[in-house]
Amino acid sequence: MKDDKLYLIHITECIERIEEYIAGGRGVFMGSSLIQDAVLRNLQTMAESTQRISDSLKTLHPDVPWRDISGFRNILVHDYLGLDLEYIWQTIEHELPSLKCQIKTMLEE
Numbered sequence: 001m002k003d004d005k006l007y008l009i010h011i012t013e014c015i016e017r018i019e020e021y022i023a024g025g026r027g028v029f030m031g032s033s034l035i036q037d038a039v040l041r042n043l044q045t046m047a048e049s050t051q052r053i054s055d056s057l058k059t060l061h062p063d064v065p066w067r068d069i070s071g072f073r074n075i076l077v078h079d080y081l082g083l084d085l086e087y088i089w090q091t092i093e094h095e096l097p098s099l100k101c102q103i104k105t106m107l108e109e
Contacts, residue, residue, distance in 0.1 A: 004057045007049045008107050014046035015100045018092060026089055036085065039092065040076060047073030057106070064102050065095075 021038050022029050029035050050069045058066050072091070076083070 004053050005107065007053050008103050010049045011046050011103050012100065012107070014042040014049070015096055015103070018042050018046075018096065022092060026093075029089060030085060036088075040080075040083070040088070043088070043092075044073060044076045047076065061102065061106060064099070069099075 018039050021035050021042075024035075029039065047069050050066060051073065053066075058064070
C-alpha cells in the first residue's frame with residue numbers, strides 16, 4: 001500500500017499541474033502548443049501512474065474508471081498524431097474533477 005500511496009500522490013500532483021496550466025480557460029489551451037504539450041504530458045504521466053496501482057486497491061475502488069484511464073493513456077502515447085484537442089479538453093473539464101476527488105478519498109483512507 002505504500003507504493004500505492006506514492007502513486008496516488010503523484011496522480012494528484014499531475015491533476016493539479018493540469019489545473020494550473022488550463023486556468024486561462026479553453027481558448028488559452030487551444031491557442032498554446034506549449035500548454036497543450038504540458039497538459040498532454042501530465043495526462044500521460046498520470047495515466048501511467050494509475051496502471052502501477054495495485055490490483056487490490058483498484059478492486060476496492062471499482063467506481064474509478066481504471067480501464068478507461070488505461071485506454072486513454074494508450075491513445076495519448078500511441079495515437080499522438082491523431083489526438084483531438086476538443087476531446088482532450090472535454091476529458092479535462094468533465095473527467096478530471098471527479099477523478100481528483102476519488103484519488104483524494106483514497107489518500108484519506
